Amino acid sequence: MKKLTTLLATALVGTTLTAGAYAQDTLALVISTLNNPFFVTMKEGAEQKAAELGYNLIVLDSQNDPAKELANVEDLNVRGAKVLLINPTDSDAVANAIRLANRAGLPVLTLDRAAGRGEVVSHIASDNVAGGKMAGDFIAEQLGHDANVIQLEGIAGTSAARERGQGFAQAVAEHGFSLMASQPADFDRTKGLNVMENLLTGNPGVQAVFAQNDEMALGAQRALQAANKKEVLIVGFDGTEDGIKAVQGGRLAATIAQQPDAIGAIAVEIADKVLKGETVADHIPVPLQVISQ
Template identity: 70%
Template sequence: MKKLTTIASAIMFGLTASAAALAQDTIALAVSTLDNPFFVTLKDGAQKKADELGYKLVVLDSQNDPAKELANVEDLTVRGAKVLLINPTDSAAVGNAVAIANRNNIPVITLDRGAEKGKVVSHIASDNVAGGKMAGDFIAAKLGQGAKVIQLEGIAGTSAARERGEGFKQAIEAHKFNMLASQPADFDRTKGLNVTENLLASKSDVQAIFAQNDEMALGALRAIRAANKEVLVVGFDGTEDGINAVKSGKLAATIAQQPDLIGALGVVTADRLLKGESVEAKIPVDLKVIEK
């Protein structure tokens, strides 16, 4: 009898555990790319908070491809996702993915990069304009007015690239920088290296480079080192590699975001929506300058 009771208890426990698993609401997270450490940290922050709050988090990698992003969101709508967290590959193109979620009555929350079209319940990001200005102010503090600068731009069409560039433009005007060049390197380390190599050949008198993310900044550092030049480089994001480069004295500074907090706030905001609570249309995440 005792054995039967034990078996029955085990079965009941199993049924209860299965019911609890089924009861978990699913939150979807579509990330622009998981090749970038910044977005991996964002995903990890979201996963940790989802585990803490008892949600199932489904993560899909859009591989920096708007078509893949669209397919991912279509897939998520049949997976029973209750809320969509999306870090867009492109702020304009993502409108198609947002529209699909809208048609399926799935609330959309954008992370780090905004969406130009579609209904978005909340946007969680750092103040990229302020961050671009902070980078320029740092360069001015180190080199003074009229410094000769180059800017490495992120992926064209993303709100992050546009806003960081806007903030840096404010600093250019305020500090009368001489902008020698401003070219895209797509938030990519290898492209940051290649673009900087080419620019150094024609803009040898450059004094500072502002890279709109740490990956491009790290690529630029390699090019500078290979050219045996001294150029002050400022990155953006505050990734682990970026911060380590600052600590070692290679990178002058990075404008640090908190990607783990952006991801966690995405899940917290989704949780509030699912509980019927109101949420803010814009949720800012603090930035800070990290220097040695």
Template identity: 70%
Template sequence: MKKLTTLISAAVISATFNASAMAQDTIAMVVSTLNNPFFVSMKEGAEKKADALGYKIIVLDSQNDPSKELANVEDLLVRGVKAILINPTDSDAVSNAVRLANRASIPVFTLDRAANNGEVVSHIASDNVAGGEMAGKFIREKIGENAKVVQLEGIAGTSAARERGEGFMKAVESQGLDLLASQPADFDRTKGLNVMENLLSSQPETQAVFAQNDEMALGAFRAVQASGKNIFIVGFDGTDDGIAAVKRGLLGATIAQQPALIGEIGVQSAVDTLTGKSVDKNIPVPLMMVVK
């Protein structure tokens, strides 16, 4: 009996050790949605970097639901991950998830969208304000002063939508654009189509569109194509679909982020922190404009 007890104890210790060892080299990524090519690229970049650095990575999809996002973080804390990369569904709502990780002393890194509250080690994102301004200036260059434009906005409450809109409004004012309307389409292609159809009906004089992501831009293009109008469309993100549409002349341009690089830098920042190295509070990822 004593020998059996010893064997059981040894097995328990071994299992505990193995679980601990696994947790030590596991980081996690919580993505707002994987039903979007941009975030799929971000995920793939993170996975590639984690593999190169010898770390396991768990990726969970929040399905654009803040409650699912919170449940995902709770699950990861139970699993004992050592760091969490999070692409928020909403910059305010994510604060509860961030604070939960803070209480567990798990370092948090935000990707693409910021968290408005809670302690974050580093925020890795493109300069969304600069990108929105780039889009507006390019529309002015192509269409001219007093160009009549509409804007398709992303998900209200996200830092990306707020910042891209802020940059675009700077260009509207500085470049003398005539903003006819600005309406949300939630970063979604189908909603981009539906909202653009309504805008074409209410604002038939529209000459150009700034869509705060490529998915909405592609939806807007379908609406414009069906209307038979010639309207200049600029997207944002530089997804594979968006760039392909630019090269085919369907979109005028896309302000290209580098989602895979955002994921890679996020993983590198987490590993640096876990190994005692310092990382910058904000890490900008370069933007570029893609044209035909």
């Protein structure tokens, strides 16, 4: 027992494992990465609501690795989890983990990123398509039609990247933007910096950048500042603490603010309903808003 407890503790993130974690009131949150402030906030929202409702919450970090994600889900049977809350590393690759949970009879809720396959009881997320469109509309309000824009995309294969890109594409068509380039930077700040530096070489006339999350937006901002292009409008997405501070400080023009804490909290509330046998919607939308100066 001592060996098992030690093993569990090494994989546990942000929570203390007790004997109660083997009881029926245990939920599991498998999260894509805790190296991103957005998902840290989501975890904290889930933890707060779980404590409020009297659940033990096991939090496991997949480190943006689908193989690690699958291993995390494989490990849940010995942890006594009754509902799986999962924020996928990849909307397609996560199908293996979800099917594993399905075979084990574990209800599955997806957070922020949808799953391409597998049986999911409910998906809790912002309307990413609407958010991408909101970003484009904001750029049009500031610069008018026919603006020269660049898009920094998130991780290929995630529903968030596809849907935010879809919404922004609608705005590009509606407002007659010239989309000079659209390239992945994997939702990462350093990659956002490097990709933006490379894109500036061939696109010096860019007027606005839409980054599909705040981390990439902040990386792009550093690249633009270094290139002495401070006049370029930058719009991020997520409404993270760093993103909002950058808007307030004038480094970003706006961020499309999600509520990651609300996504986490609502997911726990839905898990509670599932365990009580109540009917839940297959999609729970969480409101978005534009934050600008």
